[in-house]
Amino acid sequence: MKTQNRIRLLGLATLVGMPLVAFVIAWVFSLEFPLLDWFTPDNFLVQLAVGVFYGVLVAVIASWVTERNFMSSVRNKYRNLLSSFSLTWVDVFFISICAGIGEEILFRYALQCLVGVWIAALIFVAVHGYLNPKDWKISVYGLFMVVASAGFGYMAEELGMLSAITAHAAVDVYLLAQLKLDDKKITFESIEHDYD
16 A cells, blocks of 8 residues: 555544544543534634734744754754655544544543643553653653643534644644755755755
8 A cells, every 4th residue: 555545544544543532431431522612603703813923923933943053963863754744734634633633632622621631642642652751852842742742632513623622733743844845955965055
């Protein structure tokens, strides 16, 4: 199976699987599961606007953190990983939306209701592998993402789930797009250098 197809299947699994896990958690712990209310709120435009603003702000800061010299090995690891996937622009948006919806429903709705904003944020970042006691560099990024993720949690509580979903998707779109553009720039520069 092609790598792109695997990535798309992973996106679909995130979009469907994580909400199913959240639904099971909601059922076991007798939580309400107002899925339709999350996508048709009274403050729809406010949630979208705040989500995009916060998501882009988090992504710009995350990008700045990863551009520090001491983070070069981490940055290169993720650039190499992304370039091996050969993502299209459609893939970037699809994966980001799937992750925004699926992960936020699981972490911000189900887990956050049980363990609170900060523990849910910590679990979210740990599951992504950004808290690693053997790699302090990725953990620096991880600590920033715990704070950012807690912001998603507070947005979900104060404004609604759509704001957290939008913010998460905006972060992913921005960072994946940046890695994709950097990969093309590096490839173009290396081709240009070969002809010098």
